[in-house]
Amino acid sequence: MNLQQFRFVRETIRRNFNLTEAARALFTSQPGVSKAIIEFEDELGIKIFERHGKRIKGLTKPGQSVAQVIDRIMREVDNLKKVSDEFARRDEGGLVIACTHAQARYILPRVIPPFLERFPKVRLSLAEGNPPHLARMVLHEQADVAIATETLSTTPGLAALPVYSWEHVIVVRPDHPLAELTSSQARDLSLARLAQYPIVTYDHAFSGRRTIDEVFASHDVVPNIVLEAIDADVIKTYVDVGMGIGIIAGMAFDPRRDKGLVGLPAGHLFGTHVTNVAVKSGVFLRDYVYVLLEMLAPELTREVVQKAIDESPRADGLASPPLVSGGK
Structure with a gap:
């Protein structure tokens, strides 16, 4: 057995058992990967992968144990390379x-x-x-x-x-009714009042949105979300053109940079992260x-x-x- 076989097995697992993608990632041929894995299985005397015809479907029970050992070995091989680099090219x-x-x-x-x-x-x-x-x-x-x-x-x-740590911030235009709130009044802002306005916030796939949805749902309040975006800059842009109020991560709002908007603290609503x-x-x-x-x-x-x-x-x-x- 050799490190090349270990790399082939590890990459096949990482690529969701797709030999073509594993071969592409390793800059070699798919038949070469398949042959090396079969030879490795023959040498061990066990089947590492479950197969349906020529297709690999998953790991066998002994294959799960082999995969863990291979992962440990390859991690230590990588560590050896890093040790060498650290002292040769600090x-x-x-x-x-x-x-x-x-x-x-x-x-x-x-x-x-x-x-x-x-x-x-x-x-x-x-x-x-x-x-x-x-x-x-x-x-x-x-x-x-x-x-x-x-x-x-x-x-x-x-x-x-x-x-x-950080908290959410509500961003509004200076002419929005919420912009008139004092700091103490902003900290008393309720979910029900937020739901009265169109809301622009994060897409479901990105950080911060899950908490927003969970908080509204836990209080039986349905927010009027009119636009979802993948980052705070886009959200602030659409708040600025009047589409609604924005709910963004606190680190994304800077009063010096975002002079055309007003930020209101929302940690009392959505917690600290x-x-x-x-x-x-x-x-x-x-x-x-x-x-x-x-x-x-x-x-x-x-x-x-x-x-x-x-x-x-x-x-x-x-x-x-x-x-x-x-x-x-």
């Missing part, structure tokens, strides 16, 4: 940050410029998506870290740490990843992050073995 390498649009637009701009000033040789990439997609990217090692409010802290195999950063359990982090995490939140020191990685359960339910961290 300030060079790649870093993929998986994030929601809100994090890319409003949070990371204060972090990325000083990070790249400190590590100019690091190739930095942003990969945007919804929280479940971001979690899968880190689990499948397509991204080094993920930043989002939902999903990360409840996904097995991820070590998630809090970065900051926590945005997390996550890495895969059991991974070796390059030195510059620790620096990025501490730039995101000063309390995320190397010791705090390493402890979270060591104590978090892996996706297979086992404890992560302690790892030697990167340089000081």
Whole structure:
């Protein structure tokens, strides 16, 4: 058996048992992947995959155990490569940050410029998506870290740490009746009054919308949602042209930048939320990843992050073995 066979099995599982897609991801041929897997099964003396004709349908029971072992082996192989890079090329390498649009637009701009000033040789990439997609990217090692409010802290195999807390904000035009409310009056604003106006807010697939729907439903109030959008900038645009009031994440409203709108606090209605950063359990982090995490939140020191990685359960339910961290 060899690492190539391990890679073929792992990628086949990741690609939902589609050999063609697995071969494409590994830059090889589909017959080559199929042959290597069959040879591997023959060598082990067990069937890893359930088949229907020539098509793979899923994992057998012994295949589930084999898949867990392969995942551990490949994780440690990747860790060896990272250890080598850390000590041979300490300030060079790649870093993929998986994030929601809100994090890319409003949070990371204060972090990325000083990070790249400190590590100019690091190739930095942003990969945007919804929280479940971001979690899968880190689990499948397509991204080094993920930043989002939902999903990360409840996904097995991820070590998630809090970065900051936030509340929703209601945005209105200056000529809207709600704009006349004082700060204390705004904090007494009710769901029933909000429902009197057309509402522009997030699409169902994006962070923040689920909470809004749940709160309205729990109070038996039906909101008049006239437009859904995938990011706060679009929501603010349509509020500005008079389509209704907007409900957005607090970090997306800045009175200095959004001078044509008025923001009203809505934490008393929709609660406080926590945005997390996550890495895969059991991974070796390059030195510059620790620096990025501490730039995101000063309390995320190397010791705090390493402890979270060591104590978090892996996706297979086992404890992560302690790892030697990167340089000081």
